[in-house]
Amino acid sequence: MTAHEVDGPHRRGPPRPQRRRGRLATPPATVSVCGKKAFYAVASQSGSALSIPHQAEFGINEWLVDEFRERYLRDPDSVERVWRDFFRASTTASEVLPARAGAAVHQATVPETDADLVVKAVRVAALIHSYRVRGHLAAATNPLSAGPSAGHPDLEPSGHGLDDADIAREFPVDGFAGNQHMTLRDVRQTLRDAYCGPMGIEYMHIQDQQERLWIQRRVEVPPPGPGRAEQLRILYRLGSAEAFETFLHTKYVGQKRYSLEGGESAIVLLDTVLERAARLDMREVVIGMAHRGRLNVLANIVGKPYAQIFDEFEDAVDVRSVQGSGDVKYHLGAAGTFHTPDGHAIAVSVVANPSHLEIVGPVTQGVVRGRQDLAEEGHGPFSVLPVVVHGDAALAGQGVVAETLNMSQLPGYATGGTVHLVINNQLGFTTAPAVGRSSTYATDVARTVEAPIFHVNGDDPEAVARVAQLAFEYRQAFHKDVVVDLVCYRRHGHSEVDDPSITQPAMYDRIAARPSVRKLYAESLHSTGVISEQEAESARQGYRDQLQRAFTETAGASSPGRASSPAPEDVDPPVRRAGTAIAEMTLRHILGTQIDLPRDFTPHPRVLPQLERRAAMFDGGNVDWATAEALAVGSLLLDGVPVRLSGQDSRRGTFGQRHAVLTDRRTGRQHTPLNSLGAEAARFTPYDSLLSELAVLAFEYGYSLARPDALVLWEAQFGDFANGAQTVVDEYISSSEQKWGQRSSVTLLLPHGLEGQGPDHSSARMERFLQLCADDNLTVANPSLPANYFHLLREQGLDARRGPLVVFTPKSMLRSKAATSSLEEFTEGSFLPVVPDTGREPARTERVLLCSGKVFYDLDAHRRDSGEDGTAIVRLEQLYPFPADELRAELSRYPSGVDVRWVQEEAANQGAWTFVAPRVAALVTAPVGCVSRPAASAPAVGSAHRHAAEQRDLVRRAFA
Numbered sequence: 001m002t003a004h005e006v007d008g009p010h011r012r013g014p015p016r017p018q019r020r021r022g023r024l025a026t027p028p029a030t031v032s033v034c035g036k037k038a039f040y041a042v043a044s045q046s047g048s049a050l051s052i053p054h055q056a057e058f059g060i061n062e063w064l065v066d067e068f069r070e071r072y073l074r075d076p077d078s079v080e081r082v083w084r085d086f087f088r089a090s091t092t093a094s095e096v097l098p099a100r101a102g103a104a105v106h107q108a109t110v111p112e113t114d115a116d117l118v119v120k121a122v123r124v125a126a127l128i129h130s131y132r133v134r135g136h137l138a139a140a141t142n143p144l145s146a147g148p149s150a151g152h153p154d155l156e157p158s159g160h161g162l163d164d165a166d167i168a169r170e171f172p173v174d175g176f177a178g179n180q181h182m183t184l185r186d187v188r189q190t191l192r193d194a195y196c197g198p199m200g201i202e203y204m205h206i207q208d209q210q211e212r213l214w215i216q217r218r219v220e221v222p223p224p225g226p227g228r229a230e231q232l233r234i235l236y237r238l239g240s241a242e243a244f245e246t247f248l249h250t251k252y253v254g255q256k257r258y259s260l261e262g263g264e265s266a267i268v269l270l271d272t273v274l275e276r277a278a279r280l281d282m283r284e285v286v287i288g289m290a291h292r293g294r295l296n297v298l299a300n301i302v303g304k305p306y307a308q309i310f311d312e313f314e315d316a317v318d319v320r321s322v323q324g325s326g327d328v329k330y331h332l333g334a335a336g337t338f339h340t341p342d343g344h345a346i347a348v349s350v351v352a353n354p355s356h357l358e359i360v361g362p363v364t365q366g367v368v369r370g371r372q373d374l375a376e377e378g379h380g381p382f383s384v385l386p387v388v389v390h391g392d393a394a395l396a397g398q399g400v401v402a403e404t405l406n407m408s409q410l411p412g413y414a415t416g417g418t419v420h421l422v423i424n425n426q427l428g429f430t431t432a433p434a435v436g437r438s439s440t441y442a443t444d445v446a447r448t449v450e451a452p453i454f455h456v457n458g459d460d461p462e463a464v465a466r467v468a469q470l471a472f473e474y475r476q477a478f479h480k481d482v483v484v485d486l487v488c489y490r491r492h493g494h495s496e497v498d499d500p501s502i503t504q505p506a507m508y509d510r511i512a513a514r515p516s517v518r519k520l521y522a523e524s525l526h527s528t529g530v531i532s533e534q535e536a537e538s539a540r541q542g543y544r545d546q547l548q549r550a551f552t553e554t555a556g557a558s559s560p561g562r563a564s565s566p567a568p569e570d571v572d573p574p575v576r577r578a579g580t581a582i583a584e585m586t587l588r589h590i591l592g593t594q595i596d597l598p599r600d601f602t603p604h605p606r607v608l609p610q611l612e613r614r615a616a617m618f619d620g621g622n623v624d625w626a627t628a629e630a631l632a633v634g635s636l637l638l639d640g641v642p643v644r645l646s647g648q649d650s651r652r653g654t655f656g657q658r659h660a661v662l663t664d665r666r667t668g669r670q671h672t673p674l675n676s677l678g679a680e681a682a683r684f685t686p687y688d689s690l691l692s693e694l695a696v697l698a699f700e701y702g703y704s705l706a707r708p709d710a711l712v713l714w715e716a717q718f719g720d721f722a723n724g725a726q727t728v729v730d731e732y733i734s735s736s737e738q739k740w741g742q743r744s745s746v747t748l749l750l751p752h753g754l755e756g757q758g759p760d761h762s763s764a765r766m767e768r769f770l771q772l773c774a775d776d777n778l779t780v781a782n783p784s785l786p787a788n789y790f791h792l793l794r795e796q797g798l799d800a801r802r803g804p805l806v807v808f809t810p811k812s813m814l815r816s817k818a819a820t821s822s823l824e825e826f827t828e829g830s831f832l833p834v835v836p837d838t839g840r841e842p843a844r845t846e847r848v849l850l851c852s853g854k855v856f857y858d859l860d861a862h863r864r865d866s867g868e869d870g871t872a873i874v875r876l877e878q879l880y881p882f883p884a885d886e887l888r889a890e891l892s893r894y895p896s897g898v899d900v901r902w903v904q905e906e907a908a909n910q911g912a913w914t915f916v917a918p919r920v921a922a923l924v925t926a927p928v929g930c931v932s933r934p935a936a937s938a939p940a941v942g943s944a945h946r947h948a949a950e951q952r953d954l955v956r957r958a959f960a
Contacts, residue, residue, distance in 0.1 A: 078209055081174040082121040123160045124171045124187060130154040132216070133204045135195025136455055141487045143459035143517075144426070144510050155196075157184060177220045194220045198457035199467055202441075206450045211478055215452060218470060226462055231530055233341060234268050234461045238518035239540040240300045241267040247547045248295070252313045254497055256328075260293035261491035263423045264517050265464040266389070269484060270301050272468035273387060273419055274338045278346035280476070282383050283375060285338070287350045288364030289389030290357040291331065292423055292490075294350065297389075302348050303336035306550035314555075327739040331355070351702070352740040354731040358398040361388050362695040363732065365404060366702025368415045374707065382416025382479055389421045392485075393428030396437035396445065403695035405449045408481045412646055412687030413699060417475035420446070420483040424458075425490040430503040443485045451481040458488030459517045489514075580794035580830050582635045587826060590634035591615045591627075593673040602665045610659065611673075622820040625810060626657040628786035631826060632793035634674050636711055637681040641797045644707075645686040646700060647715030647749070654717050654751065657814045660686040693724035697748075701732050704746040711797040712746050719750030719764025719808060720939065726768075733804045734772040745802045747793075752782070752808035753854040754905045754940050756947035763906060763939035766879070769806050770915040773880040780880040781833075782808040782853040782912075787825035788832055788877050795831055810854055818857050833883035834890050835875035842893040846870040849931075849958055850920065851903045852879065852912055859903060862955045871959060879912055888923045901929045903958045905951065909935040931958045 068083045076084055130152075138151030153159045157166065167185045176182065177190045195201060203215045226234070241264035248257055260266060274285055289297065298304040312329035333352035339345050351367060353360035368386040375383050395401055407413040422443055428436050439445075443453045452474060454467045464486065471482045489511050493500040501508040515523075522536035594611045597603060603611065614627045623631070633643050648654070651661040662671045674684045689696045697714050704712040716722045722729070736742040750764035769780055779796075783789045789807070796805045813819040849859060849871060856875050863871055874890055876883070891900070902920065904911040913930050920928050933950060941947050 080125060082118075082125045082172055085118050086122045120162070120166065120169075121171050123162050124173065124184060127155075127157055127160045127162065128173070128176055128187065128191065129204075130160070131191040131195045132212075135191065136200030136202055138192075138196040139200025139455060140196065140198055141200050141455045141457045141485075142426070143457055143487065143514070144489055144507065146510075149196075151196075157188065190220065190222075193222060198460040198463040200455040202443075202447070202453040202455070205447050206452065208450075208478075211450075211452070211474075211480075214474070214477060215470075218473075223466065226465065228530055229341075230465070231462070231525060233271070234465055235518070235521060235525060235531070235536065236539060237267045237271050237300070238264050238461060238521055239536075240543050241296055242516055242518045243540055243543040243547060244296055244299055247544060247551075248313070249496070251310075251551060255313060256495040256497060257295055258291040258293065258495055259492055260296040260423075261516070262511065263293060263425065263458055263486060263488040263490070264296075265458045265461045265488065266293055266421060266423055266486055267296060267300050268461045268464050269421055269468040269486065270297065270387065272465045273385075273472045274301065274346060274348060275340045275344075276469060276472045277385050278338060278340050278344035279342075281344075282346060282385055284347040284349070284371060284384045285387055286364055286368050286371070286384060287348065287387045287389065288353065288360040289350065290353060290360065290391060290394065291355065292391055292425075293389070294331075295329065298332075298334050298350060301338060302334050302350055303338070304334045306547055307553055310551050310555075327352070327354075331739075333740060333742075352736070352742060354739075356727050356731055357394040358390065358400050358404075359694075359698055359727055359731065361390075361401065361404040362407065362698035363702035364388055365407060365413065365415050365418070366699035366704075367706045368702075369413065369699070370703040370706025370710075372415060384415070385475070386415050386418040387421065388418055389423060391428075392422055392424040392426065392433070392442035393431060393436050395422055396439065396442040397428075400694050400698070402445050402448065403690070403692040404699075405446060405451070405481065406690055406692070407695060407699065408449055410690060412685070412689070413696075414479075416479040418481045419471050419475055420451075420481060422483065422485045424485050424487045426487070427490060427500070427504065427507070429494045430500070432504070441485065443483050446481065446483045449481060451483050453483045453485060455485040455487060458486045459520055461517060461521050488517075580791040580798065581828050582631075582794075582826060584823070584827050586635060586638065587631060587823065588618060590631050590638075590674070590677065591618050593634065593676045594630070596676065597662070597673070598671060601662070601669070601671055602667075603662050604665050607659055607662065611662075618823065621822050622817070623786050623823065623826065624820050625786045625789065625814045626653065626659075628790040628821065628826075629658070629793065630660075630674065632790045632797075633684060633711075634677060636794060636797040637674060637677055637684055639798065640680075640682050642682040642707070642710040643684050643713065643797070644700075644703065644710055645684075645713040645715065646689045646696060647713075648689055648691060648717040648721075650715045651686045651688050654715075655811060655814055660684070693721050694728065697722075697725040697728045697746075698732070701728055701744055701746050704744045705742060708743075708745060711793070713749055714746060715749040715809075716751065716764070718761045719752040720760050720762065722748065722750055722764060723768075729769070730772070734769075734777055737777060737803065738775060743801075744804055745796065747796055747805040747807065749807050749809050751811050753811050753813070754947065754951070755812050756944035757811075757940075758942045759938040759940050763910060764808055765910070765939070766808055766906075766912055767910050767914065770879060770912060773915075776881060777803060778880060779803065779805045779878070780808075781805070781878045783877045784810075784813070784819065784853055784856050784875055785821050785825070785832075785835065785877070786819065787821035787829075788835070790821075790826055791829070791831035808853060813854055813857070816857065818860070831877075833876070833878035834886040835877055836890050836893075837872040837874055840869070840872040842872070843895065844870065845872045845894050845898060847872070847899045847901065847959075848891065848894055849873045849901050849903050850876060850916075852876045855903060855905045855954075858905075858951060858955050859958060862959065866959070868959055876912075876916065879915065882916070882919050884919065884923065887920070891923055897926050899929075900924050900926065901931055901958065903931045903954075905933065905954060906939070907933045907936040910939060 068079050069087065071078045072083060072087050134152045134154055138149045138155055140149065162184060168183055170181050170183050171187070173179055173182050173187060176187065201215065201219060203212060206212055241260060245259045245261045249259070277285055287297065295309060299306060299309060309329065331352060331354055333350045335347070335349035337345050338348045351360055351364050364386050368384050371384045372382060375381070408418065424442060426433060433442070441453070446453055454471060456463050456467045458464065467484055471484050474482045490500070491511055492498070518540070525531045526533050526536065591614065595615045614630070617623050617627050636643055645660065650658070652659060660672065660674065662673065664671070672684060672686065693716065700712055700714040733744060733746060736744060752764040752766065754762045766780070766782065769778065772778065773780060781792055783792060792807065796802055810819070847870060851859060851873065852875065856873060859873050863873065872894065876887065900920065902913055902916060904913055908930060911932065913932060917928060917930070931954065933954065941950065
């Protein structure tokens, strides 16, 4: 489907002719409306009516007339005057509605000359509309194009029934470009200037009329050109960007830097956006981007010291002072202050990002939302501006882009609109657009959220600056995403060691022959007398001299010692514990919120009994999992710790267990009980997320970076679904501190346990998380007691130096009477990484079963039913950091040489076995056996009967 076919949403290609059902006997000079189709007949002098079935006979697209007629029927004032005249000339207002419903033909006689004027005016309006919809197809946005764009037939007056005789004729245009009447010649020229110059705009897919009018008023009225001061700043920014790249290219030959050469106007765009943001006294700009142009942005926008960048190229790092593994220079983030020429300033930062390109988008959104939630007094709710820089191939190719765009207007994730900059090199690594995407533009995905899309020629920096201003002002006006497609090129290959002419010889012949955008712009300013050629070169040379001084200072500095990095000891870090018990009175207060509902609130009849049982647990003494969680969250709120929870169906809970937000059965009003704890308590913000794991977890990770004061929880609907977010776990959560010194405290809640629900609702793949554990980077827990879960969450919320926490949470245990805790376990003690078997006499124990999580209850039930009294069952509630001291102390209670077995319900090649085996073996003298399901490629079987048989066999073998 071509771009112009997309714009007719109801069918592909030209409209089909409508079958005639006979001639109409109408008076002379009439205009008729037939049924839903808004086709009109202008009668001839002979008195016969001319039926107008399709565009070829009338010159107006069927879909276009239908669209405006639908708007007119809803609200006559929503269409322009020429369209109102068109419809009113055909029928009275009272006749429109029955005609739309398929009633008989309605006619109104008008003078012939007036009818002709109405029809011609509508044809002009149709031409204007076509330019607004399709003008971008003829825009001169490609700096490498050998000639003008092909355009589209609808952009010609002849395509709308207008001919040469109409060119000098004046038509009513109802405020178009600030005019009431214009000649067709002036209309067409204004349209070409607005929509077919160096800027092409897609915005007519936006449903909101006010947004469309906002854009029309700003692009159809020619703005004043930039003043000399602005032109000089544009030239300075282009010179800075080019000099930086040229300097690195000559000093560090053959090193990867993913240069911005060919797209230097991106610096002009970012400079313009940040300047506008600073003048509005916004709080901060957060930039997320992949590696293309990152070093240039860090140097010329963020203000990262040149010497530091050169140090990274020199690899002049004192390994004795390095904490962690570090990362390559074009993945690193930085923070600084951006200054405007007139003295304004704004904080600016670039988020660290791995080579997974677009994954930085939702991370950036999370960082921004977190900082917005912390906004100081005097700043608006969206005073932190997200700017995300994309590559064209990645934008079209990576699904996380669509997921992140879908977040943009959702309550728990909105950031007030993002300015998206696409550095469109018209090429992936070696992949051309024709085989890299099915859409016309790389930016077509943004149409799904009705974001306006500005395509702009990267070799016209003044147009780029204008688009940047429009994009920023649109974001501020409507708090929605806006996209700038900077059509440029890549002067070198994907990296500087690549030869792109191997696969794109013709394209790179054109690039090699093309002067830089700085040189083109300098020549333009020189030719118009704005600057002299000497002034232009002097400014560029001044920047190069500044770089050279920084390089000389770096090279002259004493080289740090190149000590060999000591091998880390293969020892797990010690387990830290914090006091997490709470007072009985606090427990009562928190539980009271579960039933102390607003007076006019009607809870669902199936929910109210659950809340009443939850409140009664204080007296019954058997606290279940969901209640323990509510107590943990409520107590943290009372301690001043904000709690954010998000995930698919997390407010109710996948298993109907949480009910963090209640819905009034009659009115639909919502109530969050834990936000009734008192004015001094922090806020609990639970959100149901969109059906995404990758983007949502990345968002929550970013949020946790910005809110180290908060407990940030992400819950997978089933733990298995976390594999859809594996990139976030691998590249950010498990390694960000090692690579970037970036410590997150995000908490993952992953429902886990084999209960016969099939391969995709059983295992959270704990083996994958445990493989990532090293350097005290994660806490991984599989608790089996509600009180232990309570203490674990409180510890995570209160620990000043907490890292990411992964909790394997239960499903069937949520309502198990065996899996409950007494009130004393909440008012005393703390998290137990190892739960001992206090009901067995150690001296008489022949066998110790070590296990983790749900399988304990199956083992304990078998032991109780069989009367087995020689077996102790010890629970390992925390897997990493491995609680070696606690487990050693527990095992030392039993006779030397006692039979120690690890029992897990997962397959032998899954679960925790391969992780715990060497660690347990180091604590005992005899070999440690493993009781598990056989190694398998799938996490679980698909038959509930087979699962039950396997589980019985597993338990039997544990005691055999």
